[in-house]
Amino acid sequence: MSAPTENRSTVTEREARQVAEAARERDWHKPSFAKELFLGRFRLDLVHPHPMPAEESVRRGEEFLAKLRAFCEAEVDSARIEREARIPDEVVAGLKELGALGMKIDPKYGGLGLSQLYYNKALALVGSVSPAVGALLSAHQSIGVPQPLKMFGTEEQKEAFLPRCARSDISAFLLTEPDVGSDPARLATTAVPDGDEYVLDGVKLWTTNGVVADLLVVMARVPKSEGHKGGITAFVVEAGSEGITVEHRNAFMGLRGIENGVTRFHRVRVPAGHRIGPEGAGLKIALTTLNTGRLSLPAMCAGAGKWCLKIAREWSAEREQWGKPLALHEAVGAKISFIAATTFALEAVLDLSSQMADEDRNDIRIEAALAKLYGSEMAWRMADELVQIRGGRGYETAESLKARGERAVPAEQMLRDLRINRIFEGSTEIMHLLIAREAVDAHLSVAGDLIDPAKSLPEKAKAGAQAGVFYAKWLPRLVAGPGQLPSSYGEFRHGVDLSTHLRYIERTARRLARATFYGMSRWQGRMETKQGFLGRIVDVGAELFAMSAACVRAERLRTRDEHGREAYQLADAFCRQARIRVEELFGRLWTNTDDLDRTVVKGVLGGAYTWLEEGIVDPSEDGPWIADATPGPSARENARRPYGD
Numbered sequence: 001m002s003a004p005t006e007n008r009s010t011v012t013e014r015e016a017r018q019v020a021e022a023a024r025e026r027d028w029h030k031p032s033f034a035k036e037l038f039l040g041r042f043r044l045d046l047v048h049p050h051p052m053p054a055e056e057s058v059r060r061g062e063e064f065l066a067k068l069r070a071f072c073e074a075e076v077d078s079a080r081i082e083r084e085a086r087i088p089d090e091v092v093a094g095l096k097e098l099g100a101l102g103m104k105i106d107p108k109y110g111g112l113g114l115s116q117l118y119y120n121k122a123l124a125l126v127g128s129v130s131p132a133v134g135a136l137l138s139a140h141q142s143i144g145v146p147q148p149l150k151m152f153g154t155e156e157q158k159e160a161f162l163p164r165c166a167r168s169d170i171s172a173f174l175l176t177e178p179d180v181g182s183d184p185a186r187l188a189t190t191a192v193p194d195g196d197e198y199v200l201d202g203v204k205l206w207t208t209n210g211v212v213a214d215l216l217v218v219m220a221r222v223p224k225s226e227g228h229k230g231g232i233t234a235f236v237v238e239a240g241s242e243g244i245t246v247e248h249r250n251a252f253m254g255l256r257g258i259e260n261g262v263t264r265f266h267r268v269r270v271p272a273g274h275r276i277g278p279e280g281a282g283l284k285i286a287l288t289t290l291n292t293g294r295l296s297l298p299a300m301c302a303g304a305g306k307w308c309l310k311i312a313r314e315w316s317a318e319r320e321q322w323g324k325p326l327a328l329h330e331a332v333g334a335k336i337s338f339i340a341a342t343t344f345a346l347e348a349v350l351d352l353s354s355q356m357a358d359e360d361r362n363d364i365r366i367e368a369a370l371a372k373l374y375g376s377e378m379a380w381r382m383a384d385e386l387v388q389i390r391g392g393r394g395y396e397t398a399e400s401l402k403a404r405g406e407r408a409v410p411a412e413q414m415l416r417d418l419r420i421n422r423i424f425e426g427s428t429e430i431m432h433l434l435i436a437r438e439a440v441d442a443h444l445s446v447a448g449d450l451i452d453p454a455k456s457l458p459e460k461a462k463a464g465a466q467a468g469v470f471y472a473k474w475l476p477r478l479v480a481g482p483g484q485l486p487s488s489y490g491e492f493r494h495g496v497d498l499s500t501h502l503r504y505i506e507r508t509a510r511r512l513a514r515a516t517f518y519g520m521s522r523w524q525g526r527m528e529t530k531q532g533f534l535g536r537i538v539d540v541g542a543e544l545f546a547m548s549a550a551c552v553r554a555e556r557l558r559t560r561d562e563h564g565r566e567a568y569q570l571a572d573a574f575c576r577q578a579r580i581r582v583e584e585l586f587g588r589l590w591t592n593t594d595d596l597d598r599t600v601v602k603g604v605l606g607g608a609y610t611w612l613e614e615g616i617v618d619p620s621e622d623g624p625w626i627a628d629a630t631p632g633p634s635a636r637e638n639a640r641r642p643y644g645d
Contacts, residue, residue: 028441033356033548034366038439038541040478040513042506044489046362047548050556051355053117061118064103068122071098078130079398081257082413087133092170092643095137100126102166104141104150109162111146116292117354123296124303124350131417132257134300136170139208142293143286143425144171145215145236152234152277152285161215161236169214170643172239174204174263175286178629184219184232184283188629189265191220191235193228198235198275200243200268203629211249211259212643213239218265219282231280235270239642243268245634254416259641262627264634290425291365292357295350297421298375302350304418305343305379308386311409312336315390326389335385341574342378344567345546348553349374366438367545373431374542376421383415429531436534439541440527443520446470471517478514483507494558496568498551501575505544508582512540515589532594536585543578543585550574 028035033046053061075094081087095101103119105111114122119141127134141147146165149158165171180186189202200220210216216237224230237244248262277285316327316336326332353367387394393401394411402408422428446466455463482488483506492498516537520527527534554571558564603609 028363030361030363032363032366034370034541034545035363035438035441037509037544037548038366038512038516038537039442039474040510042481042483042502042509042548044502044548044552047352047356048552048555049559050352050552051359051361052556053115053355053358057115057118057358060112061114061121064099064112064114064118065121065125067098068100068125071095072126072129076126076129076133078410079408081130081132082410083399085251085256087130087136087257087259089643091133092136095133096167099166100137101140101168101170102146102162103137105146105162105166106150109158110166111162112166115354116295116357117351120295120299120350120354123299124306127300128303128307130257131300131304131414132255134303135255135258136209138296138300139173140165140171142296143173143217143289144209144213145169145217146171147293148217148234148276148285148289149236151288152281156273157236157276165215170209170212171215171217172207172209172213173217173286174207174210175219176204176206178203178205178262178627187219187221187232188631189218189220190631191222191233191270193222193225193272194269196272198222198270198272200235200237200265200270201631202265203247203631204263204265206250206260207246207263208258208260210239210263211246211261211639212641213259214642215239216263217276219286222279229279232282233279234276234282234285236274236276237268237270239640241268241270244640245636245638246640247634247636247638249639252420254413254419261639266631266633291368294368294372294425295353295357297424298346298350298353298371301375301379301418301421302343302346304414305339305346305382307414308382309336309339309343311411312339312386312389315409332389335389337573338577339382339385341570341577342382344553344570345550345574345578346375346378348549348571349546352549352552366435369426369431369435369438370538370542370545372425373428373435373538374546376418376424377428380415380418380422383411383418387411387415429535432535432538433531435538435541439538440516440520442470443516475517478510478517481506481510483510492551492555494568495565496572498554498568498571498575501547501572501579502551504575504579505547508540508544511586512537512544515586519589530594532592532597533589536589540582540585543582547575547578 031043031046033043036043036046071094076091077088099112100122102109102111103114103122104116105113107113123134123138126137144165145161149161153161161169175184175187177188180188189200189204191198191200198220200218202220204210204218207213207216216239218235218237219232220235222228222230222233243266245264245266246261247264250260250262252258252260276282313327313336316332317325319326321329327336349371353364353371356362356364356367390409390411393406393409397412398408398410426434446463446469483503485503488506489499489502492502519530519533519537523530550571554564554567557567
């Protein structure tokens with residue numbers, strides 16, 4: 001029997017929510033296409049015509065992509081990385097020489113200054129040959145030292161650290177702890193002020209790049225004291241500082257080359273000048289950084305979709321069954337159509353979100369979160385379908401295929417590598433809740449006090465009056481719209497008629513907003529506990545966003561004479577597939593087993609079904625479910641291994 005975990009911090013559900021809510025970026029200073037979509041307003045004008053990058057940005061981006069492609073083809077041996085579970089030092093040295101560590105860093109600090117669009121194209125490219133290398137570059141730049149310093153660092157900090165990050169130093173982001181995942185209110189690592197320094201103590205888990213990093217972004221709790229506001233705070237920490245020990249390099253089912261570990265801090269002294277932003281701003285800095293940083297994952301998911309399509313096409317044309325190519329059998333053809341249409345849509349979502357991030361005209365916090373959620377889920381499905389299309393060869397390793405004389409196609413590795421994206425940087429379940437919170441923000445802004453049990457009767461009365469005014473204006477607008485007019489969106493009719501899908505999006509956005517309102521009216525303060533309902537609401541919004549992006553991208557390609565006819569076909573296929581999924585989600589909003597599931601879960605946790613577990617042998621070894629993370633000196637050998645050492 002496993003021993004209980006000691007020293008576990010205790011935080012109430014309300015306290016945890018308050019910490020998360022305080023870290024949210026509350027104001028909406030810029031328009032948001034996705035936010036409007038959840039409110040029942042289809043603002044096509046915010047994304048169409050499709051925003052385009054500047055010519056100089058394209059020139060520099062394409063120039064770098066050509067160099068990166070040549071390097072990947074000549075120097076990156078994906079099979080070796082998988083076999084040895086390490087990225088060779090010479091590969092990292094080559095990436096540094098290319099400037100790949102500083103793709104998003106301003107040229108005045110030694111970086112390449114690529115746009116978000118081309119940074120993501122680069123990640124898709126390098127991730128296609130080795131997801132582990134893609135993860136290395138993404139963790140370093142999307143959430144590591146460069147991004148938070150770019151957004152919140154002082155000029156002195158930028159001058160001190162960004163040139164290093166651009167050319168030589170690997171960085172990592174350290175937030176998660178052995179008993180702290182998506183609930184930062186329980187963060188246990190401390191940073192105690194001591195004169196002009198802070199003293200860090202604690203343990204961090206799943207530190208991607210942490211084993212090889214030179215610089216760390218560390219989130220730690222500063223105790224409140226005289227002259228110190230306290231709270232979760234961000235620091236730049238030298239990874240080689242005295243008192244830092246990488247106690248273990250973790251191994252996973254996929255991404256075998258990533259350098260992810262457990263890092264212990266014991267009385268680590270950090271200069272106050274290395275603090276990013278004020279005390280207590282750490283979680284907000286982390287969440288804001290992720291608003292665009294999350295786009296790195298769908299970038300690699302889009303690249304994975306392209307590879308799945310290539311392999312599916314080549315294999316299904318070559319392989320014959322019952323007298324005709326595999327692809328011409330309807331059961332297989334449906335899978336290939338799904339992969340092709342979904343790859344088109346994922347790239348559309350990625351390019352649209354990336355270009356909106358570059359232009360900074362729109363607030364894209366929901367769009368980026370939807371891109372991460374949708375990309376990670378759909379890429380996993382595409383890889384799963386590819387394995388099915390390949391049959392036994394899909395389950396067989398590339399090394400085994402090669403050894404017996406066949407093409408070494410790492411389909412099973414792709415499936416393993418992609419699986420983590422549904423967990424990385426916010427699991428699917430957490431992303432559902434995060435997006436749902438933003439999607440209902442307008443409702444909570446006017447009616448939040450009405451459903452808050454802690455508010456007084458006068459406060460509830462005031463909220464009720466405000467809500468009455470808001471809903472008197474908002475609800476009537478959900479009755480009718482351009483989606484009911486056959487002539488709407490006529491500029492999207494060119495051989496294939498995409499206007500019918502845009503009308504569907506407009507009608508369905510209003511339907512989605514009505515369903516959200518009904519849910520709030522029915523459950524009121526209990527709405528936040530209805531995670532199944534909220535998840536389906538978000539999934540409908542994700543499908544509508546992807547449909548919008550696919551149609552807008554198809555029209556852009558048509559006007560630029562870039563495979564416009566084929567793009568319209570793919571957008572049409574994707575939208576028709578998505579509409580089937582949307583209707584299923586709507587059906588499950590009100591017809592589901594959510595209540596019964598809760599009953600069964602209580603029975604499972606209460607031991608009512610332990611008899612069902614009889615007849616097996618559990619191969620798990622004994623030990624605590626969560627490792628002890630009590631602060632103190634390390635008793636283990638330091639596993640830190642900077643590249644080149």
